[in-house]
Amino acid sequence: MQQEYEKYYVPAQSPWPIVGAVALFLIAVGAGNFVIESTQGEEGYGGIVLTVGIITLLVMLFGWFKNQIDESMSGLYSDQLGRSYRQGMSWFIFSEVMFFAAFFGALFYARFISVPWLGGASNNAMTNEVLWPAFEAMWPLVTTPGGTTTQQMSAAGLPTINTIILLISSVTLHFAHVGLEQNKRKQLTTMLGATILLGVIFLFLQVEEYIHAYQELGLMLDSGIYGNTFFMLTGFHGMHVTLGTIILVVLFLRVIKGHFTPDNHFAFQAGSWYWHFVDVVWVMLFLFVYVL
Amino acid sequence: MSKATDVMTPDDAAHGHDEHHDHHIPKGITRWLFTTNHKDIGTLYLWFAFIMFLVGGAMAMVIRAELFQPGLQIVDPNFFNQMTTVHGLIMVFGAVMPAFTGLANWLVPMMIGAPDMALPRMNNWSFWILPFAFLILLSSLFVEGGGPAFGWTFYAPLSTTYSGDSTALFVFSVHIMGISSIMGAINVIVTIFNMRAPGMTWMKMPLFVWTWLITAFLLIAVMPVLAGAVTMVLTDKFFGTSFFDAAGGGDPVMFQHIFWFFGHPEVYIMILPAFGIISHIVPTFARKRLFGYASMVYATASIALLSFIVWAHHMFTTGMPLFAEMFFMFATMLISVPTGVKVFNWVATMWRGSLSFEVPMLFAIAFIVLFTIGGLSGLMLAITPVDFQYHDTYFVVAHFHYVLVTGAIFSIMAAVYYWLPKWTGKMFDVTLAKWHFWCSLISVNLLFFPMHFVGLAGMPRRIPDYSLQFADFNQWISIGGFAFGLSQFIFLALLIKACKKEGEPVSDQVWEGAEGLEWEIPSPAPYHTFETPPVVK
Numbered sequence: 050m051q052q053e054y055e056k057y058y059v060p061a062q063s064p065w066p067i068v069g070a071v072a073l074f075l076i077a078v079g080a081g082n083f084v085i086e087s088t089q090g091e092e093g094y095g096g097i098v099l100t101v102g103i104i105t106l107l108v109m110l111f112g113w114f115k116n117q118i119d120e121s122m123s124g125l126y127s128d129q130l131g132r133s134y135r136q137g138m139s140w141f142i143f144s145e146v147m148f149f150a151a152f153f154g155a156l157f158y159a160r161f162i163s164v165p166w167l168g169g170a171s172n173n174a175m176t177n178e179v180l181w182p183a184f185e186a187m188w189p190l191v192t193t194p195g196g197t198t199t200q201q202m203s204a205a206g207l208p209t210i211n212t213i214i215l216l217i218s219s220v221t222l223h224f225a226h227v228g229l230e231q232n233k234r235k236q237l238t239t240m241l242g243a244t245i246l247l248g249v250i251f252l253f254l255q256v257e258e259y260i261h262a263y264q265e266l267g268l269m270l271d272s273g274i275y276g277n278t279f280f281m282l283t284g285f286h287g288m289h290v291t292l293g294t295i296i297l298v299v300l301f302l303r304v305i306k307g308h309f310t311p312d313n314h315f316a317f318q319a320g321s322w323y324w325h326f327v328d329v330v331w332v333m334l335f336l337f338v339y340v341l
Numbered sequence: 342m343s344k345a346t347d348v349m350t351p352d353d354a355a356h357g358h359d360e361h362h363d364h365h366i367p368k369g370i371t372r373w374l375f376t377t378n379h380k381d382i383g384t385l386y387l388w389f390a391f392i393m394f395l396v397g398g399a400m401a402m403v404i405r406a407e408l409f410q411p412g413l414q415i416v417d418p419n420f421f422n423q424m425t426t427v428h429g430l431i432m433v434f435g436a437v438m439p440a441f442t443g444l445a446n447w448l449v450p451m452m453i454g455a456p457d458m459a460l461p462r463m464n465n466w467s468f469w470i471l472p473f474a475f476l477i478l479l480s481s482l483f484v485e486g487g488g489p490a491f492g493w494t495f496y497a498p499l500s501t502t503y504s505g506d507s508t509a510l511f512v513f514s515v516h517i518m519g520i521s522s523i524m525g526a527i528n529v530i531v532t533i534f535n536m537r538a539p540g541m542t543w544m545k546m547p548l549f550v551w552t553w554l555i556t557a558f559l560l561i562a563v564m565p566v567l568a569g570a571v572t573m574v575l576t577d578k579f580f581g582t583s584f585f586d587a588a589g590g591g592d593p594v595m596f597q598h599i600f601w602f603f604g605h606p607e608v609y610i611m612i613l614p615a616f617g618i619i620s621h622i623v624p625t626f627a628r629k630r631l632f633g634y635a636s637m638v639y640a641t642a643s644i645a646l647l648s649f650i651v652w653a654h655h656m657f658t659t660g661m662p663l664f665a666e667m668f669f670m671f672a673t674m675l676i677s678v679p680t681g682v683k684v685f686n687w688v689a690t691m692w693r694g695s696l697s698f699e700v701p702m703l704f705a706i707a708f709i710v711l712f713t714i715g716g717l718s719g720l721m722l723a724i725t726p727v728d729f730q731y732h733d734t735y736f737v738v739a740h741f742h743y744v745l746v747t748g749a750i751f752s753i754m755a756a757v758y759y760w761l762p763k764w765t766g767k768m769f770d771v772t773l774a775k776w777h778f779w780c781s782l783i784s785v786n787l788l789f790f791p792m793h794f795v796g797l798a799g800m801p802r803r804i805p806d807y808s809l810q811f812a813d814f815n816q817w818i819s820i821g822g823f824a825f826g827l828s829q830f831i832f833l834a835l836l837i838k839a840c841k842k843e844g845e846p847v848s849d850q851v852w853e854g855a856e857g858l859e860w861e862i863p864s865p866a867p868y869h870t871f872e873t874p875p876v877v878k
Contacts, residue, residue, distance in 0.1 A: 057455075057456050057457075057536070059377065059456050059457045059461055059869075059872075060377050060461055060462055061377065062367060062371065062372075062375035062376060062377060063375055063377060063462050063465070064374075064375050065462065065466075066375075066462050066463070066465035066466035066469060067374045067375065067465070067466075067469050069466050069469075069470075070466060070469035070470045070473055071473070073470055073473065073517045073520065074470075074473035074474075074476070074477070074517070076513075076517075077473070077474070077477055077510075077513035077514055077516065077517050078477060078510070078513070080509075080513050081477070081509040081510040081512070081513045081514075082509070082510075084509040084575065084579050085506045085509050085579075088579045088580070089506070113462070129535060129536075132535050133459040133460060133531050133535050133536075134460075136459075136530075136531045136534055136535055137459070137460055137463075137527050137528075137531050140526075140527045140530055140531065140561050141523075141527060143561055143562070144523050144527075144561045144562075144564070144565045145565070146565075147561070147562050147563070147564075147565040147566055148565035148566070148568055148569055150565075150566065150569075151565065151566045151568070151569025151570065151573075151599055151602075152569055154566075154569075154598075154599060154602070155569075155573065155584055155591075155595060155599065158592070158595045158598065159584075159590055159591060159592070159595070162592070162595075163587070163590060163591060163592035163594075163595060164590050166592075167587060167590065171662060172662075180587070181587075190590045193583070193588060193589045193590050194587060194588055194589070194590060195583075195588030195589055197589065270576070270580060270581065270582060271580065271581030271582060271583075271589075273583055273589040273590045274583055274584065274589055274590035274591045275590070276582075277576070277582040277583060277584055277589070277591070281572075281573075281576065281582070
């Protein structure tokens, strides 16, 4: 127990964090101006600043991770440091859970409180009578109080296929992890490759679904609270799958270079936790956005 | 207070080794830009917080100047709204929270016997995001149409339908502030879980560490919810969603639910570390062990858990079923039980102690009295039927400034005076410090106490003009405000002197009666401490 505490690696100075701070600054300024310019139809540099910010962030991540990988490969990391990384990752995922919770909260509030109340439920008969006399509460809200109409996205078809794809990808990733721990590198590479492939297929089908929603169903981001919650939840989930896939690709490249040992593979574990988290979010999405 | 008094320091750790390292303290600007040292980062956080405190304070001066007399005279109402909004945002996210994070950076590793924070590079990243985030927020004041003018709570539809373009900048600046807070909180929580010295068991942990552990948990739980709220504001304003618009099936009240689900834990984020600080200072200057250590820990945890089920007491007048109003009223009142336990314990610690009144203790005692006043006015606000009268009046302003200024900020000042000699190795200028304390104490009460009266009489908050009968009180309030603002320059002068290392050298223990690991190491604290962990018995 006490030996573990003897060498905790405290890194020397590093330029990467401040590069990261500048990158986030550029991203925030760029995104803010880009949103203003693109919605007001103005000319400006928002998009360029945003792009430069994202590139800076990628450079930062590459440099920072390269430092860490070099340190890890040269044996500077103790078990205690590994625990710090694992705990840090777990709390990060918890913060992501809370981010999605805000949007699920909005979904449930709309479905069980605001839409019924607008329809006159509880003691809100006069709200309905005075403000929106023609409105009837329903879920999915395909006709809003303001009169926007849309159609429901069916759970059958693409969403179900996508659910199956993501569930299988969790299993393949688990087998990749088992392969890593038992030092079966071939199983590791094939299973990890399969997971990436499934992730890409999922994203492809998700784009198909969005095209279907926009072109055939008339279900759009601004189609009232149903469209809002649908696209914000699936959209943020899709961004997380994209990020997860990129992480898995990086892990795949590292595996090919011979990184990770059965005992020492924090990055792999973190990426795998992240992927499983994204899967669990999808299952919740599938249940509450599509099925129920 | 920590029971970790008997410390065995390994021979090579505390003295010879550290001094050796002190020769390698990096020099120049890159020391601060690239640093991975928890003490440097703590110093950066604290100075940043103090500068933001002065900037946010200057905005409060604008507000008080406008309200010195009834009628509109100095600024136009839209600018007044921007001042109230940005004052609030800066004080919450730029002053109080970074100050506590700075204290956590300086103190948590020293208190638990860790060589540094668990993730030192990420620590640097969390800090350096903040100046950029506030640069964006402040520059948004100069955007065409003005900066955010919807109150720090950015209620929809003020922040959606009726806001200016700068809302987009506000949203992304809050996003990166949130990223900073979450990373800072993850760092603290992992440090405490994983970096405690052998023998530093949970129930031996100093209370500042305990309160920060729970605060960090709250931060990770609610900052992402704030990110969700600002994102919905962004899409409602710019991309045609209707989360907060009844015409599309949403509800402006839903904004308030999401915001206050973040906002109420947030107010405990700003007070729990203060509880920890006071629990260190009072025992030291009472020369007694803290009364009821375990009950302090449990009370802190109870306050944190309850903070998740009381949010709608901010919304009693905005439309909820009667059952919900009752639930949130009683849940809120429940919080006064663990808070009362704390106040009782501090008073019981002083009971029959050998009290002495050094500057940190003066601030701590002022905290206990004035925070309790803020707590009691909070209890009044928690009563649903009477809140119908108090809501959105100056009574609310009085309440939260008592808990945030004479609560959180006084505790931060107490902490700075308490630990500053450990950081610099020199005693600060006690005369200046006493001037700072007494000027602040008198002016802050002149500033905030009459707000109770005008509030109860019905003066609304966030309005640049008021009815004639409030004029006398408002002049006193403004005079108190200017005096409190000026008093902070005494603090600034004192801090500059302290950073120049002026003053008498202090002993390792600094204060007679101070206990805990941070008082076992040399003063000033070496650049690296506890590279080999001490053994706590």
